[in-house]
Amino acid sequence: MGNTKTRPILITGGGRRIGLALAHHFLSQHQPIIVSYRTRYPAIEQLTAAGALCIQADFSSDEGVLAFADRVKEKTQGLRAIIHNAGDWAGEKSGVALPNVLSRMLQIHVHAPYLLNHALESLLRGFGHAASDIIHFTDYVVERGSDKHIAYAASKAALDNMTRSFAKKLAPEVKVNAIAPALILFNDDDDAEYRQQALNKSLMKIAPGEKEIIDLVDYLLTSCYVTGRTFGVDGGRPLR
Numbered sequence: 001m002g003n004t005k006t007r008p009i010l011i012t013g014g015g016r017r018i019g020l021a022l023a024h025h026f027l028s029q030h031q032p033i034i035v036s037y038r039t040r041y042p043a044i045e046q047l048t049a050a051g052a053l054c055i056q057a058d059f060s061s062d063e064g065v066l067a068f069a070d071r072v073k074e075k076t077q078g079l080r081a082i083i084h085n086a087g088d089w090a091g092e093k094s095g096v097a098l099p100n101v102l103s104r105m106l107q108i109h110v111h112a113p114y115l116l117n118h119a120l121e122s123l124l125r126g127f128g129h130a131a132s133d134i135i136h137f138t139d140y141v142v143e144r145g146s147d148k149h150i151a152y153a154a155s156k157a158a159l160d161n162m163t164r165s166f167a168k169k170l171a172p173e174v175k176v177n178a179i180a181p182a183l184i185l186f187n188d189d190d191d192a193e194y195r196q197q198a199l200n201k202s203l204m205k206i207a208p209g210e211k212e213i214i215d216l217v218d219y220l221l222t223s224c225y226v227t228g229r230t231f232g233v234d235g236g237r238p239l240r
């Protein structure tokens with residue numbers, strides 16, 4: 001599996017919520033991390049103080065994605081893993097131009113992982129069998145579609161497909177897998193009615209929080225065999 005403690009794990013969108021929880025988790029294990037952030041939340045100062053290398057990056061353009069990749073290559077000779085956490089949940093709403101929604105969803109969920117995986121491939125190779133990982137964060141809606149987040153679901157479906165393509169391209173040195181969550185965390189502006197409706201959509205009827213994702217990430221990083229697969233973290237929602 002290679003020496004997993006010296007090579008940093010790269011987490012995109014590590015300034016809040018799931019990405020931030022992952023960052024703190026790895027820091028607590030004395031696992032070096034590199035975090036991309038767009039907005040400089042106070043949490044970024046805390047991560048920096050705790051030893052994380054935090055790099056500002058806006059993935060809304062290919063130039064921004066590639067500039068970030070260059071910064072990463074300046075800072076490290078190798079990566080233990082890339083966790084493509086950065087994402088944007090935009091729906092088709094009246095008054096929002098459809099071309100903008102579609103391009104924004106494709107940019108963050110397809111352009112950014114596609115370009116970063118290619119640009120950083122050399123940092124993942126050369127450390128032995130199954131020594132490195134890529135993890136894509138997709139979504140349960142890849143399976144079923146979404147009538148209110150059509151572009152979002154399509155972009156996550158493309159990311160899901162790239163999981164298998166990159167698994168074929170990078171094996172056996174690099175494993176590539178996807179995590180497809182349904183409701184994990186509410187947003188602060190979710191009202192009580194939305195929250196109840198959302199909870200009722202799954203069998204387990206909870207919003208489990210970041211640990212559900214962290215535990216699966218840990219499993220995937222320890223495997224020497226699992227690649228090209230998508231893991232639903234969805235509370236049985238497909239069975240409702």
Ligand SMILES: NC(=O)C1=CN([C@@H]2O[C@H](COP(=O)(O)OP(=O)(O)OC[C@H]3O[C@@H](n4cnc5c(N)ncnc54)[C@H](OP(=O)(O)O)[C@@H]3O)[C@@H](O)[C@H]2O)C=CC1
Nearest residue numbers: 013017018038039058059060085086087137181183184185
């Ligand atoms: N939370 C949930 O219940 C679910 C989450 N997921 C997926 O899990 C992942 C994490 O979810 P969650 O923590 O809720 O995500 P959030 O929406 O809370 O945070 C997403 C992160 O991505 C960053 N980001 C978004 N767009 C860009 C961009 N153009 N350039 C750079 N960074 C960007 C954000 O930066 P900034 O803060 O500066 O905007 C933010 O740090 C996402 O991929 C999401 O799609 C899937 C299903 C359910």
Ligand SMILES: Nc1nc2c(c(=O)[nH]1)N=C([C@H](O)[C@@H](O)CO)CN2
Nearest residue numbers: 087088089181182183184185187198
């Ligand atoms: N980038 C984000 N993607 C998603 C979020 C989010 O908050 N940020 N939230 C969801 C919902 O929880 C959805 O799964 C509820 O059915 C989906 N994606």
